Each structure stands twice: as C-alpha cells, then as structure tokens.
Amino acid sequence: MSFQSGRFAPFALLAALLATSPVIAEQPADAAYDLVLHGGRVIDPESGLDATRDVAVADGRIIAIAAGPLHGAIEIDASGLVVAPxxxxxxxxxxxxxxxxxxxxxxxxxxxxxxxxxxxxxxxxxxxxxxxxxxxxxxxxxxxxxxxxxxxxxxxxxxxxxxxxxxxxxxxxxxxxxxxxxxxxxxxxxxxxxxxxxxxxxxxxxxxxxxxxxxxxxxxxxxxxxxxxxxxxxxxxxxxxxxxxxxxxxxxxxxxxxxxxxxxxxxxxxxxxxxxxxxxxxxxxxxxxxxxxxxxxxxxxxxxxxxxxxAGSALISSAVFGRNWQEVFDITYGDVEWASTGERFDEAMWNEYREDHPDGQVIHHYxxxxxxxxxxxxxxxxxxxxxxxxxxxxxxxxxxxxxxxxxxxxxxxxxxxxxxxxxxxxxxxxxxxxxxxxxPLFARKGRVQVGADADLTVFDPQTVIDRATYGDPFQAADGIVHVIVGGEIVVRDGALRDGVAPGRRLLTDGAE
Ligand SMILES: [Zn+2]
CATH class of the missing domain: 3.20.20.140 (Metal-dependent hydrolases)
Structure with missing residues (x-):
C-alpha cells in the first residue's frame, strides 16, 4: 500500500485541504485508509489472535490492526460481530x-x-x-x-x-x-x-x-x-x-x-x-x-x-445408478428422494421414473x-x-x-x-x-494479518446459520453481515451490493 499511489491521491489531497480542521489534523495519515472495520472480534487462526480490534484496509490489503481507533474513508461498526478471514x-x-x-x-x-x-x-x-x-x-x-x-x-x-x-x-x-x-x-x-x-x-x-x-x-x-x-x-x-x-x-x-x-x-x-x-x-x-x-x-x-x-445428488439416469447402487451405497429405494417433490421411491416408482424422466434429479441419502x-x-x-x-x-x-x-x-x-x-x-x-x-498468493489469504489480502468475512456468531435445504436450496444464509473481497465491500448489512465484482482469477503464479 502507498498513500502516494495514484489511487489514493484524492484522499491525500482531501486531507491536505482540510488540514486546518482539528479533527483531520489529529489523524492526517489515517484518512488515507480505504476502509476500517471498527471494534469487531478479530479472529486470526494462524496467530491465534482473538480480540477486539480495528482493521484498516487500503489498496486491497490489510494495512493496520489496532486496539485503538483507526479511521478511513468508509467506516463500518463491527462491534458484536466476528471479523474472520x-x-x-x-x-x-x-x-x-x-x-x-x-x-x-x-x-x-x-x-x-x-x-x-x-x-x-x-x-x-x-x-x-x-x-x-x-x-x-x-x-x-x-x-x-x-x-x-x-x-x-x-x-x-x-x-x-x-x-x-x-x-x-x-x-x-x-x-x-x-x-x-x-x-x-x-x-x-x-x-x-x-x-x-x-x-x-x-x-x-x-x-x-x-x-x-x-x-x-x-x-x-x-x-x-x-x-x-x-x-x-x-x-x-x-x-x-x-x-x-x-x-x-x-x-x-x-x-x-x-x-x-x-x-x-x-x-x-x-x-x-x-x-x-x-x-x-x-x-x-x-x-x-x-x-x-x-x-x-x-x-x-x-x-x-x-x-x-x-446425501449425494445425481440424475436418475446417471451411470452411478446403472450399477449395483444399493450395494455400493448400502441403501434401498426408500433412501432415495425425487428432488422436485421430495417423494421417496419404491421399486415400481424407481423403474418407471428412470424410464420416463431420465433428466430428473434424485437425492440419495446414504x-x-x-x-x-x-x-x-x-x-x-x-x-x-x-x-x-x-x-x-x-x-x-x-x-x-x-x-x-x-x-x-x-x-x-x-x-x-x-x-x-x-x-x-x-x-x-x-x-x-x-x-x-x-x-504463493495463498500465503496472503486465509489470515487477518497486516499485509494479508483484504478478503474478510464479518458475521454475527449469535445468528449465523444456513437456510438452504434439499427441498428448497435457494435460501441465502443468515448472519453473514459484511463480506469484503480484495478490499471491496460485496455484501453490506447482509445484502449484495449491485455491480460490485472485485474477484480475480487465481493462478499458481498470481492473480489476473
Ligand atoms: Zn466428487
């Protein structure tokens, strides 16, 4: 990161212009952070950190983690929430x-x-x-x-x-x-x-x-x-x-x-x-x-x-059900569910559906x-x-x-x-x-540490839960409050932000 980089020049300029303001003057450098998460329970599995901290992000990286208050262009209150990689x-x-x-x-x-x-x-x-x-x-x-x-x-x-x-x-x-x-x-x-x-x-x-x-x-x-x-x-x-x-x-x-x-x-x-x-x-x-x-x-x-x-999930006509599947999975017809209705099979229904609905999805609970x-x-x-x-x-x-x-x-x-x-x-x-x-780029992921990529998931440990089920898979999870990818906020207050697409293709020799 660099305050002098082209990308951050506007903030530096703003800080200079407002230098007479006592608030800005007290923390001129901090104003250059892109984003600060305030007061979350920061957990870093590598260092073992599990404490209330502010996390500052700039240029797609984590650039400061501090007990005291940090400030940035965007500030998010993360109190009561876990800030995880x-x-x-x-x-x-x-x-x-x-x-x-x-x-x-x-x-x-x-x-x-x-x-x-x-x-x-x-x-x-x-x-x-x-x-x-x-x-x-x-x-x-x-x-x-x-x-x-x-x-x-x-x-x-x-x-x-x-x-x-x-x-x-x-x-x-x-x-x-x-x-x-x-x-x-x-x-x-x-x-x-x-x-x-x-x-x-x-x-x-x-x-x-x-x-x-x-x-x-x-x-x-x-x-x-x-x-x-x-x-x-x-x-x-x-x-x-x-x-x-x-x-x-x-x-x-x-x-x-x-x-x-x-x-x-x-x-x-x-x-x-x-x-x-x-x-x-x-x-x-x-x-x-x-x-x-x-x-x-x-x-x-x-x-x-x-x-x-x-469970597993496959088409009823798939090869996996062409072999001795009852023996392979140690299950019988009643352990298999017709995905679109949740009905369980018996032998007659199985033979009929395999013949008449080869494109149908089944869920085998094994x-x-x-x-x-x-x-x-x-x-x-x-x-x-x-x-x-x-x-x-x-x-x-x-x-x-x-x-x-x-x-x-x-x-x-x-x-x-x-x-x-x-x-x-x-x-x-x-x-x-x-x-x-x-x-090597993965050495900067999976951590909340200074220098790591600013890929962060902020969730409420009291409410976080999955909601999708086999019958109704299109249910978004609850309790994931903010998600930051490469320093950009993709999910804020539980909602997807339109048009934010900061993901990159990851390759052995870097991202593009
Ligand atoms: Zn597999």
Missing part, C-alpha cells in the same frame, strides 16, 4: 453468477474448482469472469482433458464454463455428461499415443497456472487403469502440485480406492488431497482417517476435506451424520461445499450454498462440538496452506 472453498462446481451470489452470502471470498477442474484452465469461469463476486480458479481438469483427447470436444469445465454462456439447455446437457458420459471418454482405455497427449496437456494446463490436477477418477474408473493413474501422480510430483482426487468408489466404503491413491502418492512423491472423505469412506470413516494419519506419518503429503451434508461429524472433528480436515452448478432458481439441486454457515451455526453454536477458532481454521487457513506451497 474470508472463507476459501476448495471444492465448488458452480462458477456461475447465481452460485457466486449465494456463496458470497455464505461468507466465501475464494471459490475454487479443484476436484473436477477445467481445461483449458483460463477458460474456466467464462460465465462469471466479467463480474466475479469473489476470487475463482481451477485445477487442470482430467475429465476435460480426456474428453478432448477421446472425442475432440473442448469443454473447459464439464458442467459449466464453456467459452460462451451455453444456456440452460446446453448447461444441463453438459452437466449430464459428467455423470452419463460418452463411453469413449470415461469407459475406454487410453492408447499409448493418447496417454502421451494427456501427459502433455496436463503439463500445458499447469504451465497455464492450473491449481494442481483435478482427478475425478471415480467417474472414469473403468477407463483409467493404474498406469494411467500413475502418470497423473507422476506429472503432479514433477510439477510440485497436488492431485485432487475423487477416489474410486468401492462397495460400502471399501478402502481400496484410498489405498491406491496413497500408494501412488508415496511411490511418485506427489501430494494428494482426498475429496469429500466421508462420502467415500462411509462406515469406514474412522479407518480412512487412520490410514491418512499413518500415511502422513510416513511422509506422504496428504490432506482431506468434509462437506456438512449427508451418509450418516456420525460419519460427517467424525470427519469434521478430525484435526486438519478442511471444510468445503461441493456446490453443484446453480443456474436457475427453478432447478432442484442441493443446499450446499450454506455449507460454511452450517458449520458455524449448527456445529459451533448449536451443538458446541467445534470451537470457533478451529472451525474458522478449517475454512480459511488450512485451505490456504494446502495451496500456498505451489501458488
């Missing part, structure tokens, strides 16, 4: 304006697509790049790479984010492809020449600034043999980036998929991040956590994440709350949303746009199973640390 979501699939509008009111200031990823990386987020509410970015997406190699179709993000807005119909067609994909892409082995091309494209995506490699292996389990999977880990190791993996799903929590990923990480030296742990581990959540701890003790750089929801809570309470486990694409408020998706406020409202305040400092670390500092080793 903006939440960093490592796992969203919704780079849409609608998705961002809900996520920012859930306290998110950085939303990343690291599980599915995109290729080309810089075409990710085409639908938001003119008006990003928050920072965004993606890994190099293995599914998109394979789609291009196998079919010659370029689709930066399998669900959304094609170079042009693809519209509602096109969006669903594309999104559906993630689940009911053409056989060639996700069922057919790659030839040696195709493997070589895939390898080159992964490197190219990483050259382009991709935040690691997104490897949704489960969706292409039949097509990707161990050699091809090893190549993914080998490239990640060579480039010093993690593999973000959706493990091959075994029957009812079989740990084989986890063991494969950990052994490839160990063999190649790659880092690995295991997506939505309890959704893969199921009844073996404790075992998965133990194996992850053991791997870490043996020197494997492995992390994992949890989302506070206990995760037990005790597994979710166990994963959440494990030290070092990161909180994510796994938000599905939100395009249209008539669609029935999932309520993941309340993931972060759900943690703060339900688990911290109502149930008291997690303390606030720990919960905030899981949604700010820990995700930043997962990335900063290869993407």
């Amino acid at each position: 903006g939440f960093i979501d490592l796992h969203t699939h919704s780079p849409t304006l609608l998705g961002q509008d809900y996520q920012v009111r859930d306290g998110v200031t950085t939303a990343l697509e690291l599980e599915a990823g995109a290729y080309p990386v810089r075409e990710y987020g085409a639908l938001i790049e003119d008006a990003p509410r928050m920072h965004f970015g993606s890994s190099v997406g293995y599914g998109s790479v394979r789609l291009e190699v196998k079919l010659g179709i370029r689709q930066a993000h399998l669900a959304v984010g094609s170079p042009r807005p693809i519209g509602w119909r096109g969006y669903w067609t594309a999104f559906r492809s993630l689940f009911t994909v053409p056989d060639e892409v996700f069922r057919e082995l790659a030839t040696p020449a195709e493997r070589e091309r895939i390898r080159a494209m992964l490197h190219e995506g990483l050259d382009d600034g991709g935040l690691g490699i997104g490897f949704p292996l489960d969706y292409m389990s039949e097509a990707v043999d161990e050699d091809e999977a090893r190549q993914v880990f080998a490239v990640a190791s060579e480039r010093g980036v993690p593999v973000f993996i959706h493990l091959r799903r075994g029957v009812n929590g079989d740990p084989a998929g986890l063991r494969e990923a950990l052994s490839l990480a160990r063999e190649t030296g790659a880092s690995v991040h295991v997506c939505h742990l309890q959704h893969n581990a199921m009844r073996n959540t404790e075992l998965f956590l133990q194996e992850i701890r053991d791997a870490r003790a043996r020197g494997v750089d492995v992390t994992t994440e949890v989302l506070p929801y206990n 995760v037990k709350e005790e597994w979710t809570r166990r994963a959440l309470l494990e030290p070092g486990v990161i909180v994510v949303s796994d938000l599905l694409p939100m395009h249209d408020e008539t669609s029935k998706v999932a309520p993941h746009n309340g993931a972060f406020t759900k943690i703060l409202g339900r688990y911290v305040r109502e149930q008291g199973v997690l303390d606030l400092q720990t919960a905030l670390a899981k949604m700010t500092l820990l995700p930043a640390r997962r990335l900063e080793g290869f993407a």
